Amino acid sequence: MTELFDHHSTECNDDPVAYYAGFRERCPVGRTEAHGGFVYTTRYADVVRIARDDAAFSSSRAATGDQDHVSIVIPSGPGLEQYPIELDPPAATGYRDLINPLLTPAAVDRLRPMIARHAARAVDAFIELGSADFVRDLTNPVPAAVTLDWLGFPEDDWARLAGPIHDIFAAPADSERALRGAQGLAYMEERIRELVRERRAEPGDDAVSVLAAATGPDGEPFSEEELVSVIGLLIAGGVDTTTSLTGSVLVHLSRHPEERRRLIESPDLLETATEEFLRAFAPSQSMARTARADTEVGGCPVRAGERVLIPWVAANHDPAVFPDPERVRLDRDASRHLSFGIGSHRCAGAHLARAMFREMIGQVLTRLPDFQVLEDGLIGYPTSGNQKGWDAIPAVFTPGPRATGSAGPVPLTLSYDMVVTGADTAADGVLALTLARADGADVPDWEPGAHLEFRLPSGRVRQYSLCGDPRDRSHYRVAVLHEAEGRGGSVELHGLAREGVAFGVRGPRNHFPLVPAGDYLFLAGGIGVTPILAMVREAARRGADLRVVYGGRTRASMAFLDELRDLAGDRLQALPQDEHGVPDLDAVLAGTGPGTAVYCCGPAPMIAAAERAATARGMADRLHVERFTGADALEVAFDPSLNTEFEVHLARTGRTLRVPADRRLIEVVQEAVPGLSYDCEKGYCGACETRVLGGEPEHRDSVLTEEERAAGRTMMICVGRCASSRLVLDL
Numbered sequence: 001m002t003e004l005f006d007h008h009s010t011e012c013n014d015d016p017v018a019y020y021a022g023f024r025e026r027c028p029v030g031r032t033e034a035h036g037g038f039v040y041t042t043r044y045a046d047v048v049r050i051a052r053d054d055a056a057f058s059s060s061r062a063a064t065g066d067q068d069h070v071s072i073v074i075p076s077g078p079g080l081e082q083y084p085i086e087l088d089p090p091a092a093t094g095y096r097d098l099i100n101p102l103l104t105p106a107a108v109d110r111l112r113p114m115i116a117r118h119a120a121r122a123v124d125a126f127i128e129l130g131s132a133d134f135v136r137d138l139t140n141p142v143p144a145a146v147t148l149d150w151l152g153f154p155e156d157d158w159a160r161l162a163g164p165i166h167d168i169f170a171a172p173a174d175s176e177r178a179l180r181g182a183q184g185l186a187y188m189e190e191r192i193r194e195l196v197r198e199r200r201a202e203p204g205d206d207a208v209s210v211l212a213a214a215t216g217p218d219g220e221p222f223s224e225e226e227l228v229s230v231i232g233l234l235i236a237g238g239v240d241t242t243t244s245l246t247g248s249v250l251v252h253l254s255r256h257p258e259e260r261r262r263l264i265e266s267p268d269l270l271e272t273a274t275e276e277f278l279r280a281f282a283p284s285q286s287m288a289r290t291a292r293a294d295t296e297v298g299g300c301p302v303r304a305g306e307r308v309l310i311p312w313v314a315a316n317h318d319p320a321v322f323p324d325p326e327r328v329r330l331d332r333d334a335s336r337h338l339s340f341g342i343g344s345h346r347c348a349g350a351h352l353a354r355a356m357f358r359e360m361i362g363q364v365l366t367r368l369p370d371f372q373v374l375e376d377g378l379i380g381y382p383t384s385g386n387q388k389g390w391d392a393i394p395a396v397f398t399p400g401p402r403a404t405g406s407a408g409p410v411p412l413t414l415s416y417d418m419v420v421t422g423a424d425t426a427a428d429g430v431l432a433l434t435l436a437r438a439d440g441a442d443v444p445d446w447e448p449g450a451h452l453e454f455r456l457p458s459g460r461v462r463q464y465s466l467c468g469d470p471r472d473r474s475h476y477r478v479a480v481l482h483e484a485e486g487r488g489g490s491v492e493l494h495g496l497a498r499e500g501v502a503f504g505v506r507g508p509r510n511h512f513p514l515v516p517a518g519d520y521l522f523l524a525g526g527i528g529v530t531p532i533l534a535m536v537r538e539a540a541r542r543g544a545d546l547r548v549v550y551g552g553r554t555r556a557s558m559a560f561l562d563e564l565r566d567l568a569g570d571r572l573q574a575l576p577q578d579e580h581g582v583p584d585l586d587a588v589l590a591g592t593g594p595g596t597a598v599y600c601c602g603p604a605p606m607i608a609a610a611e612r613a614a615t616a617r618g619m620a621d622r623l624h625v626e627r628f629t630g631a632d633a634l635e636v637a638f639d640p641s642l643n644t645e646f647e648v649h650l651a652r653t654g655r656t657l658r659v660p661a662d663r664r665l666i667e668v669v670q671e672a673v674p675g676l677s678y679d680c681e682k683g684y685c686g687a688c689e690t691r692v693l694g695g696e697p698e699h700r701d702s703v704l705t706e707e708e709r710a711a712g713r714t715m716m717i718c719v720g721r722c723a724s725s726r727l728v729l730d731l
Contacts, residue, residue: 005032005040007074007286007311008385016285016384017326020314029298035075038288038307039300044318044338046298047310050289052343054088057289057308059345061086064290065305073386074288074309080189082236083229089344094217095230099348102207108351111150112359118145119359120403123367130399131651131691131730134373135390136713138364139246140239143356147238150352151231152206153195161188165239188235192228207234237349242356244283244389245339249361251393252281252328254373259330264365273330274354279316279337280328285388286311287341312338313388371397374651377694377728394693394728396651415506418443421475423497427552427559429482430527433497434468434475435505442473448534449512449626451686452476454493455504461677462489463686465531465601465626466508467560470538476508479559481527511686511703512626514538517597519545523585523610525602526552531626532601533560540567547591551575551583551606586613601626646722650731651693659722666718673731683719690717694728697721 005023006012012019023030024042031039041047050057061071061081069076071086084095101107122142126132144162145155153161164184167177196212203209208231215221222230253260263270288309291302302308315338317325322334340347347353364371377394381387422434437443447470451463468477480497483490514535522539524532529550539546548568552558555576565572575583585606592598600610600623607625614623643661650657650672659668666688670676678688683701692715699709701716708714717729 003027003030003032003040005030006034006385007040007309008035008383013380013382013384016313016388017317020311020317024314024318029300031300036307038074038309039297039302040309041297041311042314042318043298044315044321047312047315047338048342050297050308050310051287051338051341051345054344056292056295058088058292059086059289060088060091063292063305064307071290072287074286074307080185080232081229082233083226085233085345092344095226096344096348098211098214098216098222099230099234102210103348103350103352105351108355111146111352112355114149115142115146115355115359118142118149119356119363123363124402127367127400127402129691129730131394131396131693133693134250134393134395135243135247136392138360139243139250139390139393142360143242143246144239146352146356147235150207150238151195151234152199152204152208153191157191160184161191161235162239164188165236185232188232189228192231193224196224196227196231234349237347238352240387240389241283242353242360244387245278245281245353246357246360247390247393248281248283248388249277249357250364250371250395251373251378251390252277254371254395256328259328260365260369262330263361264369267362267365269330270358270361270365272333274358275334275337276328276330276332277357278339279322279332279334281388282312282316282337282339283387283389284339284341285313285384286386312341367400367403368395368397371395374649374693374728376649376656377651379694392694394651394730396730415504417502418476418505420497420499420501420503423499426479427561428554428557430479430557430559431482431494431497432467432477432479432559434477435503436475438502443476444508445473446470446476446508447510448514448538449531450508450510450534451512451531452478452508453506453686455506455677456489456492457496460489460492462493465512465534467530467533470534479527479530509686511705512599512601512624514599515597515624517544518595519593519597520547521588521592521596521598522546522548523588523598523600523602523606524548524550525600525606526557527559528600528602528606528626529558529560529564530601532599533564535599536564536567546571548572549575549583549588551577551580551602554578585609586616589613589617589619592619596622598623600624643721646724647726648722649694649726649728651728652731664718665721665727669717669729669731676731678718681718683716686716688716688718689714691730692727693730695722695726696724697727698723 003023020042028042029039029046041050059072061067064071066076068078070079084092119142122138126137132138140162144158148158148161164181167181167184195208199209199212203213211227211230263273286309288307291304291306291308293304295302297308316322319325321336340350372395374394374396377392378390379392381389381391417438418435419438420433421436424432426432446466451465454462454464456462464478464480466476467479480490480493482494512531520539522532522536536546536548546568548564548571550558550564550572558574558576561574598614600607610623610625614620645661646659648657648659648665648668653672655672657668657672659665666678683703686703692712697712697715698721699715700719703716
């Protein structure tokens with residue numbers, strides 16, 4: 001009989017287990033007109049019978065009569081033919097024989113150190129922050145890194161190849177994101193071809209080298225087209241399925257802390273629990289077959305050529321096989337689950353998937369034991385009909401230490417106390433401070449261009465560039481200009497700065513890094529010399545060609561002039577304004593070569609002049625600037641009449657607020673977080689940088705790089721807004 005069945009419907013998306021249970025009770029096998037018409041099933045026995053009967057139910061496109069569309073899901077969509085999953089035996093057998101040896105338990109055991117390394121590195125990247133989007137930061141990048149590292153793709157390809165797979169699953173059909181995913185798959189196909197050719201010319205010790213050198217049943221090497229299909233399936237199967245499973249389990253353990261505690265106290269239980277988690281949270285919810293001839297399933301006639309849905313999720317929750325199926329029981333023997341399929345197309349990567357899942361869950365349970373998923377920020381896939389998973393899982397936890405020596409900047413949230421060990425006059429109105437850790441430890445690593453954030457007793461937050469030597473880990477050095485008509489921070493600091501006084505600090509943080517270049521031109525104005533001094537020291541240490549142009553009101557007001565002269569010698573041009581007037585920056589830039597990197601820090605008029613001159617000379621891409629004062633242009637660059645209202649959810653506070661079009665985000669947030677840190681309120685100082693756990697920020701600052709803006713992981717809430725309807729912030 002015909003039923004109103006649709007596994008992509010809202011009702012099924014909301015609760016697929018209950019949806020299939022309802023049909024199992026009243027019509028376990030039936031016919032629907034959804035998606036062009038097909039026969040659906042709901043019982044374990046029927047699903048197993050169809051999946052194992054290759055003679056009666058085909059996985060191939062040939063059986064559907066449509067070579068351009070995927071045969072193993074409903075509805076079908078365009079895509080590269082996937083070997084061997086879209087072939088029937090015996091055609092599929094040769095490809096299974098090709099990949100099976102690479103994925104045996106013994107082969108996966110050899111990969112475990114690599115899996116552990118990637119998982120630890122991923123957690124290291126966010127553990128000190130106290131918050132993460134588990135999808136973005138863990139469950140997507142780790143399976144991608146493991147799968148692509150194992151296959152032999154260089155690290156530069158990992159994100160670009162993994163992203164499209166996730167986009168295809170996570171984006172609504174025909175959306176812009178889905179289109180991007182399809183375009184990314186085209187790039188993936190080309191990269192597979194390139195890597196196969198490279199490995200055939202020069203084999204390595206990776207899986208693609210093995211595949212490229214292998215021969216088929218006829219003794220001939222597999223063709224490039226065949227390997228593109230096989231490797232494409234390995235990437236797709238390895239990347240997002242484990243992402244989905246791990247994400248679902250993390251959400252479940254957050255909702256059931258008693259089960260999380262059991263796993264922490266009894267780690268061996270995870271081995272049994274893995275199968276139960278696979279049963280309960282099958283990433284692949286359903287697949288499809290095509291009837292080769294007239295037959296019947298569970299008393300329902302099936303015509304030749306008719307599509308048949310085999311939902312793993314329904315089979316895994318059939319009470320005839322799994323009593324009390326809605327309940328997750330960590331000690332259940334769930335080994336009969338069908339989440340890896342059954343029959344000739346059972347997932348070849350099952351052992352690798354388990355290994356990746358257990359390593360990621362183990363990292364979370366041991367290193368983030370009190371994690372809490374922010375339910376209000378969860379974003380699931382638009383449909384769970386074929387693949388179920390999460391697009392965003394924001395979470396908070398108690399920050400912890402890194403476990404490896406992986407490279408990366410020290411996050412802004414690293415807080416500690418420092419004590420003034422020296423306070424000396426560096427120039428008229430300029431105080432140079434030397435600070436050591438209050439606990440006697442070495443100061444954190446830093447690189448030229450970094451700044452330190454001071455939290456003053458008044459509650460003010462101020463940033464000062466580090467101007468010492470990064471190789472000396474015993475202390476930091478900063479310099480502070482006394483600004484009597486300023487906003488009070490420098491006056492307060494000058495009044496307090498004496499030996500023994502302690503300050504709370506954060507950082508270091510670097511928005512102004514020194515990039516490699518053939519030669520350098522450094523432009524410093526006034527107190528803007530502080531980051532430039534550290535850069536000149538580093539460039540001189542490297543033996544790089546450099547020039548320094550340093551301007552100030554008077555020679556007496558120019559801090560560190562002698563130190564710069566010692567470093568740069570006759571390559572330093574000191575231009576006190578009372579002696580030489582305002583520097584002609586256009587003339588200065590005229591002397592630069594095609595590979596010169598230009599660094600400029602100082603007053604806003606100086607930076608504006610440098611930007612105009614660099615643009616006129618076609619070298620704006622080589623100019624790097626850092627501002628100490630806000631530019632009016634930043635505030636007028638966005639038309640306030642185009643602002644829209646949006647919603648902001650504060651993850652730690654637990655409040656959801658509306659941000660009207662005529663109010664700033666920071667104003668609204670302050671009402672719920674009175675102790676919020678901020679400073680310039682114009683988007684240039686970085687004091688209000690806030691982690692984004694969900695939504696699409698609209699950046700209006702001058703701090704973040706284009707790459708950081710594109711990543712959307714942080715934003716300056718003093719000027720930023722929301723490009724989507726909702727933001728989730730780590731506040």
